[in-house]
Amino acid sequence: MQIQLSKTETSPNLTILPLFVGEKLNKNLPKHALADFKNRLGSTHLIYTDSSRVLLLGLGEKKNFKPESWRTATHTSINIAMTLGVESMDIVLPKLPTNQLEAFLELTGFALTFSGYRFDEYKKEKNGLKLKEVYLISPINAKLSKALTRGIALGHAANTARSLANHPGNVATPTHLAQHAKESAKKFGFKCQVLGPKEIAKEKMGLLTGVSLGSDQPPQFIILEYGNKNKPPFVLVGKGLTFDSGGVSIKPSEKMEEMKYDMCGGAVVLGIFEAAAALKLPVHLVGLIPATENLLSGKAVKPGDILISHIGASVEIINTDAEGRLVLADAISYAKKYYKPKLIIDYATLTGAVITALGDEYTGYFSNTKNYQKQFEKSSALTAEKIWSLPLAQEYKDQLKSSIADIKNLGEKGAGATTAALFLEYFVGTTPWIHLDIAGTAWTMRPKSYASPGATGWGVYLTVDFLRNNI
Numbered sequence: 001m002q003i004q005l006s007k008t009e010t011s012p013n014l015t016i017l018p019l020f021v022g023e024k025l026n027k028n029l030p031k032h033a034l035a036d037f038k039n040r041l042g043s044t045h046l047i048y049t050d051s052s053r054v055l056l057l058g059l060g061e062k063k064n065f066k067p068e069s070w071r072t073a074t075h076t077s078i079n080i081a082m083t084l085g086v087e088s089m090d091i092v093l094p095k096l097p098t099n100q101l102e103a104f105l106e107l108t109g110f111a112l113t114f115s116g117y118r119f120d121e122y123k124k125e126k127n128g129l130k131l132k133e134v135y136l137i138s139p140i141n142a143k144l145s146k147a148l149t150r151g152i153a154l155g156h157a158a159n160t161a162r163s164l165a166n167h168p169g170n171v172a173t174p175t176h177l178a179q180h181a182k183e184s185a186k187k188f189g190f191k192c193q194v195l196g197p198k199e200i201a202k203e204k205m206g207l208l209t210g211v212s213l214g215s216d217q218p219p220q221f222i223i224l225e226y227g228n229k230n231k232p233p234f235v236l237v238g239k240g241l242t243f244d245s246g247g248v249s250i251k252p253s254e255k256m257e258e259m260k261y262d263m264c265g266g267a268v269v270l271g272i273f274e275a276a277a278a279l280k281l282p283v284h285l286v287g288l289i290p291a292t293e294n295l296l297s298g299k300a301v302k303p304g305d306i307l308i309s310h311i312g313a314s315v316e317i318i319n320t321d322a323e324g325r326l327v328l329a330d331a332i333s334y335a336k337k338y339y340k341p342k343l344i345i346d347y348a349t350l351t352g353a354v355i356t357a358l359g360d361e362y363t364g365y366f367s368n369t370k371n372y373q374k375q376f377e378k379s380s381a382l383t384a385e386k387i388w389s390l391p392l393a394q395e396y397k398d399q400l401k402s403s404i405a406d407i408k409n410l411g412e413k414g415a416g417a418t419t420a421a422l423f424l425e426y427f428v429g430t431t432p433w434i435h436l437d438i439a440g441t442a443w444t445m446r447p448k449s450y451a452s453p454g455a456t457g458w459g460v461y462l463t464v465d466f467l468r469n470n471i
């Protein structure tokens with residue numbers, strides 16, 4: 001799908017006319033249609049004229065207009081264009097103040113690329129392939145087309161993350177993830193090194209090794225590096241469980257198939273690297289993805305077992321399904337040993353509890369420092385990737401005390417997202433750190449107003465915006 005700027009309407013197939021509440025149209029359209037259409041956010045009305053189709057698309061009140069409204073509007077446009085089977089469409093961009101246009105075009109490029117994505121590699125019947133061209137009717141200048149190009153690159157990066165995660169577990173194995181990382185590193189211009197099971201054991205990452213024991217797939221520890229090595233790096237850690245059965249503490253069968261998505265954090269880190277390199281961000285980035293399956297076999301780790309972590313701390317395994325925190329702990333320790341992180345950010349589908357707390361629209365945000373929160377919230381608002389701050393409540397720390405080891409991997413019943421975060425904090429120490437529990441947001445089984453079902457690539461756009469504002 002090509003997306004380009006155009007001064008005049010060019011596509012006879014379909015014209016999208018987004019309208020704020022109260023906005024009048026000087027177009028020659030049936031009067032009643034315009035009078036009845038109230039421009040509420042998300043409402044649509046398709047009008048057939050003699051020569052074309054026009055879609056009225058409500059944007060709601062102009063004063064309430066925000067990035068998510070526009071992502072919803074563009075998503076609706078793409079879906080309707082694909083349903084109609086048209087090859088091209090025009091979108092008449094809403095009139096906005098000039099100083100907002102660049103950011104708006106970046107968002108538009110992102111949103112259209114994001115919404116134009118279909119995962120149909122395994123289907124005979126392909127959807128949406130007909131839509132080839134989208135013209136944005138807008139002012140034109142070099143800055144605006146650059147912004148659009150950036151947005152499109154960001155959209156592609158998010159879609160890469162989505163595809164990695166949408167592939168089934170029997171295809172997207174730890175080795176597949178590592179293979180993709182190597183190819184992507186070559187293509188985009190960053191470094192990639194992969195540690196296999198022997199090197200992981202040699203490195204004494206006993207938690208990652210422990211989680212991998214029940215699987216025949218070898219674990220992979222993927223290390224990415226991009227940019228100027230003289231600067232202290234931002235270290236991005238992504239949970240890469242290519243399938244989480246729960247292990248011996250096995251999960252119920254219902255919805256277990258969704259656990260192929262348990263590597264979304266790792267996929268997002270890869271997406272961020274592709275975007276950072278495509279945009280040539282002047283930052284130093286390190287990416288760490290502990291990748292493994294969590295399965296059962298005669299060799300699998302069992303409740304009651306004790307594993308020795310990378311830093312030598314012993315961990316009593318109470319529940320083998322609390323495996324994400326284990327592999328992340330070793331990756332975080334590795335980050336601290338070999339890099340001097342300016343900030344560690346981790347992305348993990350870590351707990352069902354964060355879904356209970358926040359549902360599927362907000363990522364749970366935990367941090368041991370207030371320093372980055374404002375900027376993170378700004379980037380979140382700008383990209384419509386929503387976060388909600390949750391407490392790293394020290395009151396619950398004692399729940400992780402073990403009578404026979406240094407720490408155990410399970411807290412008590414309440415505050416499950418927090419006790420998981422506290423487990424990570426034990427390994428993070430005082431290094432500045434942001435933990436993103438994306439269990440609710442990394443994929444969706446229902447169509448959202450701005451995203452089709454499947455993996456969402458949550459965090460790619462937000463993080464790139466955050467990074468470029470912290471250079």
Ligand code: BES
Binds near residue numbers: 244323352439440
């Ligand atoms: N990958 C899951 C978390 C998850 C569950 C993500 C449902 C998305 C949807 C994680 O490894 C897990 O199993 N967490 C357990 C922890 C529990 C055993 C303390 C959970 O949340 O149930």
Ligand code: MN
Binds near residue numbers: 244246320321323324
């Ligand atoms: Mn689990």
Ligand code: ZN
Binds near residue numbers: 323
């Ligand atoms: Zn998991």
